[in-house]
Amino acid sequence: MLTHMFVPDPIKQTTMGDEAVYNYFPKQIRIAGVGSAGCNVLNYLYSIGAFGAHLIAIDTDERRLSVIRADEKFLIGQSVIKESGAAGDVEIGRLAAEKSGWKLDESFRATKLMFLVAGMGGGTGTGAAPVVARIAKEYGAVVVAIVTLPFSDEVEARKKAVEGVEKMLDIASTTIVIDFDRLPGYDPEMPKQNAYGIADELIAEKIKTIVESSTQRPLVHMNLLDLQKLLKEGGLSVMLTCRDRSDDNLLTVIKRAMDHPLSALDYKEATGALIHVASGRDMSVEGVIQIVEYIYNKCNPTIRVLYGARLEKTNDCRIKLLVILTGLRKEQFREKYGGSP
Numbered sequence: 152m153l154t155h156m157f158v159p160d161p162i163k164q165t166t167m168g169d170e171a172v173y174n175y176f177p178k179q180i181r182i183a184g185v186g187s188a189g190c191n192v193l194n195y196l197y198s199i200g201a202f203g204a205h206l207i208a209i210d211t212d213e214r215r216l217s218v219i220r221a222d223e224k225f226l227i228g229q230s231v232i233k234e235s236g237a238a239g240d241v242e243i244g245r246l247a248a249e250k251s252g253w254k255l256d257e258s259f260r261a262t263k264l265m266f267l268v269a270g271m272g273g274g275t276g277t278g279a280a281p282v283v284a285r286i287a288k289e290y291g292a293v294v295v296a297i298v299t300l301p302f303s304d305e306v307e308a309r310k311k312a313v314e315g316v317e318k319m320l321d322i323a324s325t326t327i328v329i330d331f332d333r334l335p336g337y338d339p340e341m342p343k344q345n346a347y348g349i350a351d352e353l354i355a356e357k358i359k360t361i362v363e364s365s366t367q368r369p370l371v372h373m374n375l376l377d378l379q380k381l382l383k384e385g386g387l388s389v390m391l392t393c394r395d396r397s398d399d400n401l402l403t404v405i406k407r408a409m410d411h412p413l414s415a416l417d418y419k420e421a422t423g424a425l426i427h428v429a430s431g432r433d434m435s436v437e438g439v440i441q442i443v444e445y446i447y448n449k450c451n452p453t454i455r456v457l458y459g460a461r462l463e464k465t466n467d468c469r470i471k472l473l474v475i476l477t478g479l480r481k482e483q484f485r486e487k488y489g490g491s492p
């Protein structure tokens with residue numbers, strides 16, 4: 152039973168009303184995928200749609216890029232690529248983005264919020280994504296990088312990935328680290344060979360959720376300005392998520408999400424939280440507040456909370472919870488992932 156608990160005022164949250172429509176301006180939100188993994192996530196996102204966001208695919212590999220669906224596609228680094236793609240070379244990835252960065256100029260203009268997705272551990276995403284992040288920031292965007300770490304048995308890739316994430320931490324406004332080793336906690340029945348597909352789906356769905364809670368009119372709307380404010384100084388961040396099976400109750404969903412963060416980072420010290428609840432069930436604002444209260448009470452009392460909720464008009468009546476906890480000490484990443492695996 153939830154007793155009376157105190158929830159702070161969320162960061163000034165302008166709720167609902169027509170504002171969501173009046174403030175809507177296409178291309179303020181952009182989502183870029185860099186490298187094969189990043190582009191695969193983008194491709195999936197394109198198929199499920201992210202209303203109000205502009206999707207940009209960036210890769211060095213022409214063949215891979217040709218089968219990706221996006222609003223815009225950029226082939227980068229033709230002057231430095233020998234055959235196809237960066238072939239796992241991080242320096243080639245970096246150079247490709249440095250040399251072809253100018254191509255992105257027009258399509259990055261006027262971006263307020265940029266989600267940047269890359270699988271760390273290869274050449275293109277690892278080398279190019281930090282450069283792309285820098286370019287987006289130069290255009291004034293708040294840059295939210297969502298990056299994955301390979302399974303720890305891929306020792307070399309993991310080492311490269313850790314270095315890539317550290318670079319990203321210095322550049323992006325918020326860096327959300329998803330560790331493949333943690334995916335089985337999210338989906339215990341997952342066969343390892345399906346991990347990429349599951350990660351693509353998971354990342355795409357979560358980005359869609361955040362974007363649409365500000366561009367559409369859900370149950371509790373998140374204002375783009377509030378989102379920007381929270382993510383501007385997000386730094387090192389962790390994602391928690393869970394969707395219940397139909398026989399689970401709310402508390403189980405929250406606990407499961409809290410027990411299975413998608414990286415080994417300790418989120419107790421977080422200074423900001425973005426909480427989103429989606430459901431096809433009957434769900435009231437009071438119910439949402441209960442969830443927010445529960446999470447708030449598990450965290451540092453000075454934490455800034457922003458939350459949104461959405462009723463889904465689907466037959467899927469599961470509860471889907473997303474929590475992003477921001478503001479972890481950057482050194483924590485080195486402490487947890489810097490040593491040999």
Ligand SMILES: Nc1nc2c(ncn2[C@@H]2O[C@H](COP(=O)(O)OP(=O)(O)O)[C@@H](O)[C@H]2O)c(=O)[nH]1
Nearest residue numbers: 186187188191270272273274275276301347350
């Ligand atoms: N989510 C996702 N991750 C992938 C996929 N393929 C590979 N990865 C992961 O992403 C890392 C980088 O691979 P990749 O994107 O192919 O390299 P790049 O094209 O050179 O950036 C790998 O080490 C894997 O951990 C994919 O299809 N989806």
Ligand SMILES: [Mg+2]
Nearest residue numbers: 186187212236
């Ligand atoms: Mg590639």
